[in-house]
Structure formats: structure tokens, C-alpha cells
Amino acid sequence: MKFSIDKKDEFSKARAGVVETDHGKIQTPIFMPVGTVGTVKSVHQRELEEDIKAQIILGNTYHLYLRPGTDILHKAGGLHQFMNWQKPILTDSGGFQVYSLSTSRKKSEEGVRFKSHIDGSYHMFTPEKSMEIQRFIGGDIFMAFDELTGIPAKYHDAKRAMHVTHRWLERCRTWLDNNPEYYGHKQTLFPIVQGNDFKDLRQESAKYISDFGAEGNAIGGLSVGEPEPIMYEMTDIVTEILPQDKPRYLMGVGTPWNIIECIALGVDMFDCVMPTRNARNGMLFTWNGVMNMKNAKWKDCFEPLDESGTSYVDSFYSKSYVRHLFNANESLGKQIASIHNLAFYLDLVRVAREHILAGDFAQWKEQIVPQLKKRL
Amino acid sequence: MKFSIDKKDEFSKARAGVVETDHGKIQTPIFMPVGTVGTVKSVHQRELEEDIKAQIILGNTYHLYLRPGTDILHKAGGLHQFMNWQKPILTDSGGFQVYSLSTSRKKSEEGVRFKSHIDGSYHMFTPEKSMEIQRFIGGDIFMAFDELTGIPAKYHDAKRAMHVTHRWLERCRTWLDNNPEYYGHKQTLFPIVQGNDFKDLRQESAKYISDFGAEGNAIGGLSVGEPEPIMYEMTDIVTEILPQDKPRYLMGVGTPWNIIECIALGVDMFDCVMPTRNARNGMLFTWNGVMNMKNAKWKDCFEPLDESGTSYVDSFYSKSYVRHLFNANESLGKQIASIHNLAFYLDLVRVAREHILAGDFAQWKEQIVPQLKKRL
Numbered sequence A, B: 001m002k003f004s005i006d007k008k009d010e011f012s013k014a015r016a017g018v019v020e021t022d023h024g025k026i027q028t029p030i031f032m033p034v035g036t037v038g039t040v041k042s043v044h045q046r047e048l049e050e051d052i053k054a055q056i057i058l059g060n061t062y063h064l065y066l067r068p069g070t071d072i073l074h075k076a077g078g079l080h081q082f083m084n085w086q087k088p089i090l091t092d093s094g095g096f097q098v099y100s101l102s103t104s105r106k107k108s109e110e111g112v113r114f115k116s117h118i119d120g121s122y123h124m125f126t127p128e129k130s131m132e133i134q135r136f137i138g139g140d141i142f143m144a145f146d147e148l149t150g151i152p153a154k155y156h157d158a159k160r161a162m163h164v165t166h167r168w169l170e171r172c173r174t175w176l177d178n179n180p181e182y183y184g185h186k187q188t189l190f191p192i193v194q195g196n197d198f199k200d201l202r203q204e205s206a207k208y209i210s211d212f213g214a215e216g217n218a219i220g221g222l223s224v225g226e227p228e229p230i231m232y233e234m235t236d237i238v239t240e241i242l243p244q245d246k247p248r249y250l251m252g253v254g255t256p257w258n259i260i261e262c263i264a265l266g267v268d269m270f271d272c273v274m275p276t277r278n279a280r281n282g283m284l285f286t287w288n289g290v291m292n293m294k295n296a297k298w299k300d301c302f303e304p305l306d307e308s309g310t311s312y313v314d315s316f317y318s319k320s321y322v323r324h325l326f327n328a329n330e331s332l333g334k335q336i337a338s339i340h341n342l343a344f345y346l347d348l349v350r351v352a353r354e355h356i357l358a359g360d361f362a363q364w365k366e367q368i369v370p371q372l373k374k375r376l
């Protein structure tokens, strides 16, 4: 993997860069649609590429491990081949999903034993196991296995989890030194900064992760319900320390305005289920604010779905029609809204990049953020 | 509407023709995907046109009347504009849906009073009301309001329902004489032959409907659970009588082999929810037989979904991947299967048409029907 920076903003920590993988280039800042179980929900791969213009997508190790399983993925030649997506893929480590989805779990120094949310079967994730699964999946970028604490947490627990995360990172490295890639393309490990909402822990973790010397770094354990100012403050502290010349990935963030704010704090990569999950509930993000398509006010509004939208669904379908689809609980409504929201998120980071290159990003941010938050 | 016949088969009653509407030409025999509530479930309009190559779709009057309602449809400029589908549309009369979906109904000479399956509200459909709703929807072809009896039924009841259907047809005509189209394009009424599984009633009804002198005619009340030989026999009797120079529409039929058999009996138009409904349950129709995508046998079969398929999903996705999507209950599985099945049904009638034109239809039918029925 290579990373180059085309331009740094003068008035914020924003950067416009390019990440190069064996499956192609990614222009940063970038948003990565979440393809949980090997599918970005309700969206065809062709739509992801041509209409949404996704440059990289995310796969969830926890989900892919349970279904279809590493055996099938290995036989298929990895996730790229299995789902026929030939652009870059990033996989998470499974840590967060075990934390948030499995029905019971037991943590130890060794790893996490958990119960599948699908069939109740027991499984064990360790740093080594997470690396092994992610080798089978074959993502271009993959994540170190970390331990999370929710916010708020006791200082003592957050510190312990951070140190576990650091020790597990060393075990990931050891395992990887002896187990090369399966599919002929390079996989790049991103370690994860933890530390909850404690400044000193975030600083200590950011230093530790920086010293690890990876080709890219991630910030984890945020966007778990904490107030936005806390999320911004922790991100700011960490990007002060993480190396300038490596891409930075803020995991699980967020709303359109969260993304713009964190680009200003020096983040290059984002992922979040929000554009797809909220789409399925009828919530559309646009340049002019947020629309709830279940609202009866759109009943006889025959305007295009989103006049400022870049994807074909925005001009092809009307607000009235999409409102009708949600009202009648028709799956086409979810499909349209998912394409719209993801295309909007990709447009958002593309336009942010243009403003970084043009040198007026900070100014643009002040004007656009309040607009993005409006309720339409 | 115009109808011309390019070729009649020498060894069966099959015909290859062209129906011309104000929204374009339809090459017959044709299959019409069912767009229940103004959407062919799980399928984008763009996919309908470009991948499935649908030439005409069907809208359900009962569903569209309840949601979005005629007020919205009228304001939108009709269903074509509302859903942005610019090719032909056919609407049913609401009779069958009231019969099969509403939670309670009371029939009289006047019409049918029924309870909505959505909110339990009471409504009344009469021949005049059905015409009025179908004027608001604005389909290119629309159906007379008929009364149905299930099979088996008592002769007495079947005869009564047939006579009601004939009387209601006259009321449709009277209403239409005084109420022209709303949207500037022509709407053509198709009356419906009833008569249950009684030969003499079918003959009487077919004569009555023929004498009515419509530009196209339909056969109703079949594919309601009767054995296939009965369906074929009734269709055969009716097409003996219906005028040669008008298109014939067999309502609600059927499996791929039903369609081929009924093309041989002189039917030109078909509709059925089977390709989309079965798709959502993982059942795929192909030239080589029927596949259940939920079956574990496809788990590590990385071949294309359907090597003989004509739509992009057939070569883009593998059997293993689609099986995984159904196994994980991911909506993309339903989307892929719906596109596949509809594209197959359109391919089926297109190839049938080619064989009619080539003069070897009957021969081809004998060979293809057993193949279509195979379980893969």
C-alpha cells in the first residue's frame, strides 16, 4: 500500500491524498460503504461501482466468519471473487461486532469467547484467529484485533482494555510474520488507537500505535453513543500524534457533519452503517438537510427525489413515489434510499476533497455543516 | 391499439404478432411482469427496461386504489408518470384481488363491497368504479370488471357469475362512452371470458365476449388451483371461438411450461406473480430446469448463477454467492433472483416467438417442456 498527500489544508488539519492498493487507488478523504455479510444491503455491486462510485467497501469479519465461513471464502478465492467486487476491500477485526452483537462473551488475555447471534454456537476470537480469518477474507486493508470499552467506562477498565489492545497488536504482528497472503495481492494491517474518552490514554495509545510503524492507522472506540464534542476532542488529540504521512481511519463515523468535522481534524477514511441503515427507515441525507420519506408531506410532491443528488435515482424517482414505496413497505423504497444515501456520502467526501485542493475547505465547512443538519 | 400477426404456426394455434399502443409496440407472445403497487417488487424500473427487457408491465387496480390512491395518481399524471415507466401498462379490474385479498366481501348485482386488507376500511367496487379507477391509473390496456368463482364451483354459481360478468361488461361500456381518457393516450378495454371449468359456459362466454367486438380479449378465472389439463382444455375451447385477429390474454398464468403450452393454444399475453414471488423464496427458473437457491448443494458451486441466462446477474453472480445471500436472508438475493426470473420469462417468450417465426415451434415445444420442468 502507498499513501501520498496531494494537498494539506492551511486552516485545518484536512488533507487530500491517494491510497494505492493492489485493487486500485482510493482518493481520500473517503467514505467506505459497509458490506456486512459480503453485500452492501439492498445494493447491487454494479450500482456500488457505477451509481454510488464507491472506491472501497468494508466487510465484517464477525459476519463473514459465521456466514458463509472461511472455508467457502477460501475456496472462492477470497471475498473479492466471492462477491465479484474488484476494487479495494477493508475488513474489520471482528472485535467490535463481538462486543455489540454476540449474545454472550467472555474476555481473557487470550481473546474473546462468544456465542453466535445466529445459532447460539460458541466461538473464540483471538488476535491470531482474527488475522487468520482476515487472511481468508483477503481484504486489501485489515484491522488489528482490539478490545473495546463502551463510553462511559471506568478509567481502570479503559486503561486495561487499551493495554490488552497493544499486547494483542504484537501477537497480530507475530502471527502475520509467519503467515503470508493467500491470493497474490498485498494485505495491509492497520492498528487501532483505543483509550476511551480519557485524554491521557488516547495520547498514550496514539504514541504506541505510531511507534508500531504501520502503513496506516485507525482510531477505534468512538461513535459508540458519546456526545459529539467528546468524539471530536478525542479524534483531535489522536491525529495530533499519529504520523502525518500515513492514512488515518476513524472507525464507525458517522453523520455527514461528523465526517466533515473529522476531515478537518485530519481523518482520511470513514465507514458507517448510518447511510444504509437509515435509508431502510426512510431517512435521506442531502446537501440541503435530512428528509424523512415516510412523512405525509411528500405525498403529492412530484419533484425529483433530490435535485442536488448525483445518482440516477435522484432524478429518476419523485419524492411522492418514494414516499409511496415506504408507505406500502415496498423493498424498492429501501433500494432507492440506500443508493441515494451512499451516493450522497461519496459525493460529500468528493466535494470536501475538491475544497481541500482549492484551499477553501475550512470556509466551506462553516457554511455547509449547518445546512447538512437541517430537517426538511 | 393495433394488432398484427406476423406468422401463424402450422402445427399449433401459436401466433407471433405485434400489439401497438401509444406507449410503444409489444411483440407477442409476451409475458408481463406484475407491478402490484406501482413497483415490480425488488426491481428498479431501469432494470425492468434494460436487463429484463420488459415490454409491458401490469398494475393492480385494487392495490393502487388503496395506495397511493387515485387522487395521487391523477395529480401525478397517471401511473406511467408516477412510477416513471414510459412503456405500455395493463391494469387488471380489481375483481380478482377483491376476491383473493380483501378480508370480507359482499357481492350483489351492483358490485362488490369489501374490506381493505390494509386498514379494514370498507369500499365498493362496481363496473363503473373499476372503470373510473382504471381511467385514473391510465393503463394502455385495461380490464372489464368481472365476477369470479373458484374451481371447483357449482354449475349454478359459475353460470350466475358468468352472466353477471356479461351484464357488468355492458355497464363498463356505457360508462366509458361518457368518460374519455385523462392523459392524452388511448386506453383499450379487454373484456374477460369466464365460465369456470364448464365447457358449455366457457363456450357461451367466449361467444358473448367475441360478439362484444373489443380490440383484445382475455380469459379469466383460470390458474386458481385447478389441474393443468383443465386449464389447458378451457383455454383451448375459448381460443377456438375468440377472434383470430385480436390479441388474447390468459390472466394469471403461469409456470414456464404453462406459458409454452398456452402459446400453442393461441394465447398472446401472459402475466403471473410466480417469477417474482418464487424468486423471493429462492426458486429460479432456467432453460435447464428449476433451482432452489436455498439448497446447500450450491454452497461451494462457484459457477455463474445461470450460464444460459441472458441478464447480467446470471454471469455476474455465482450460485455459491446467491445461495449465501438467501442463507443470510439478505435482500440482494431477492433482487438478483427477481431480475433473473423475469429476464428468463421474457427470454422464454422471445425464443418461443423466434420458433413460431422459424416454423418449428411445435417441435421445439416437445423438446423444451420436459427440460423446463426438471429439478436441478
Ligand SMILES: [Zn+2]
Binding pocket: A023, A080, A183, A185
Ligand atoms: Zn484480488
Ligand SMILES: [Zn+2]
Binding pocket: B023, B080, B183, B185
Ligand atoms: Zn403517457
